[in-house]
Amino acid sequence: MRIVVHDYAGHPFQVQLSRYLASQGHDVLHMYCASTSATPQGALAKTDSDPSTFEAIGIDLGYVIDKSNFAKVFFVDDPNHARLALEQVERFRPDVILAANTPLRINSAFQEYCWRENAKFVFWVQDLFGEAAKRILGGRWFGVGSLVGQYMHSFEGKLLKSSDAIVLISEAFREHIPQVKCPVTVIENWAPLEEMPLTNRVNSWGKKHGLDKTRNFIYSGTIGMKHNPELLVKVAEAFREEADVRTVVISQGRGMDYLKQRKEELGLENLVLLPFQPFDDLPEVMGSADVLVAILEPDAGVFSVPSKVLSYLCAGRGVLLAVPPENLAARIVADHGAGRVVAPTDADGFVAAAREMMADADGLKAMGSNARGYAERTFDIQAIGERFVDVFGIY
Numbered sequence: 001m002r003i004v005v006h007d008y009a010g011h012p013f014q015v016q017l018s019r020y021l022a023s024q025g026h027d028v029l030h031m032y033c034a035s036t037s038a039t040p041q042g043a044l045a046k047t048d049s050d051p052s053t054f055e056a057i058g059i060d061l062g063y064v065i066d067k068s069n070f071a072k073v074f075f076v077d078d079p080n081h082a083r084l085a086l087e088q089v090e091r092f093r094p095d096v097i098l099a100a101n102t103p104l105r106i107n108s109a110f111q112e113y114c115w116r117e118n119a120k121f122v123f124w125v126q127d128l129f130g131e132a133a134k135r136i137l138g139g140r141w142f143g144v145g146s147l148v149g150q151y152m153h154s155f156e157g158k159l160l161k162s163s164d165a166i167v168l169i170s171e172a173f174r175e176h177i178p179q180v181k182c183p184v185t186v187i188e189n190w191a192p193l194e195e196m197p198l199t200n201r202v203n204s205w206g207k208k209h210g211l212d213k214t215r216n217f218i219y220s221g222t223i224g225m226k227h228n229p230e231l232l233v234k235v236a237e238a239f240r241e242e243a244d245v246r247t248v249v250i251s252q253g254r255g256m257d258y259l260k261q262r263k264e265e266l267g268l269e270n271l272v273l274l275p276f277q278p279f280d281d282l283p284e285v286m287g288s289a290d291v292l293v294a295i296l297e298p299d300a301g302v303f304s305v306p307s308k309v310l311s312y313l314c315a316g317r318g319v320l321l322a323v324p325p326e327n328l329a330a331r332i333v334a335d336h337g338a339g340r341v342v343a344p345t346d347a348d349g350f351v352a353a354a355r356e357m358m359a360d361a362d363g364l365k366a367m368g369s370n371a372r373g374y375a376e377r378t379f380d381i382q383a384i385g386e387r388f389v390d391v392f393g394i395y
Contacts, residue, residue, distance in 0.1 A: 001392060002027045004094040006085065006110065009033070009101040009126075011307055012042030012279065015056065016192040020385040022054035029092045031085055034058025035065050035077075043195065043279050055092075059084045067224070068254055070148075074105065082109035089113055096392050098167075100124035104155050111162055120164040122391060126189075126305075128176055129156055165391050169305055170328040187387050188328065189307050190379040195279075196314035198372065199287030206288035209274065211246060215358055217320070218248045218289035220277075221308035223255025227295050231322050231350055233262045235293070236271040238351045245358065248272040250285065286315035290364060291339075291357050296323040298344050305329050313338060313375040318357055318367035322350045338371035 003026050007014035010032035018030035032044060046056050061084070065077050086109055089097065097110050097119060107123065114121040129152060157178045160166060166184045168174060174184065206212040223229050229249075236247040247268075249259055252275050263271045277285050286292060292312040309329040312319050319339030323330045330341045340353040357364060 001096060002094045004029045004089055004097045006031045006099045007101055010041035010044055012192050013190050014100055015042050015044055016381055017385060019054055020381050022051045027053045030056045032058055035061040057088055078103045078105040082106045086113060094119055096120045098122045098124055101126045104129055107159050122165045123160055123163040124167045125173055126169055167391060185391055189310055190384060191310040191314050193314055193375055193379045196311060197283050198316050199283045203284040203287055205281050205284035211288050214244050214246045215290045216246045216248055216288055217291045217293050219293040220250040220285060223251045228297055229255045229258050231295050231347060234347050234351050235354050236268045240270055246270050246272050250274045250277055252276055289317050291320050292317045293320045296344060298324055313371040316368040316372035318364040320354055320357060336370050336374045339367050
């Protein structure tokens, strides 16, 4: 088959899927957004070891998208991206388009192409954009946000109903999508295990950033509307008198602006703020942690599964989560003894869990072993890839 995989975010595991499909003889065009600075991205450049059937293209708008400007993103940035992406699609002429993390207007353009050219469109639901918009925007802009949220929810529902197949990342998503006639398959997210090898606790990246002789909480990933960065501030505050403990946040965007302000206000020298690091450094970044941290707001528990947690599991470190307990990532960590899960509204409980984990070296070792064990048992790209090929059997 000729397959387009469009992963707007450029995450590591989606491009791993594209490489696997190409290795099986399919012609694969992998596309992503090259105009965003607020999302960590994977190994997207084609290498000499890649099969000739694999092609990767970043859609570059010539400027950095400001995700906080909703109107500009929806009415300008997304249509511009769709136009440039369709130029590549029309050149490649796929049999199937698999779209993940893709804004609704871009998905709509892809669907129109598929209808016109008798191709198939597979909606890979990483986030329920419509559900998120309805919940997050509901109280904004003097009531206008509620109308916008309802519109986005309806728009997403229309696109789901018009898809040829749907892939959900969690069974919990099923009750939040409309009744559809197409096949619906649940394939849980994963992380590219071979790209996330276990590393020594003391490594070159940690030495470079002065973290080789400290005990470290590390958060690496996006901080957006789904996250409460104040929880990270609370951890730093709780350990400010312990000279050998650092709270390290690796991110970019508005969440980091907030953290920089709070660091200055509170004089938190133990709060280390770094921009996104090169993908090749990621194993050592995570290996430099004693505890890896992820946060998610209560309403986001329904419509989002933080993929950073899956990368954390590969690192073999204990994981501290402030996420709704019904979230898939929370269930994985709790059920497999890979860390601690606290409700995102329980700041005191989050800090208490941080203290307990950092004080228990043996417990952290066991959690890390459980985390890596789960990843090794579950993140099999061959088995995962064949499930997607079965989905594409609609063609």
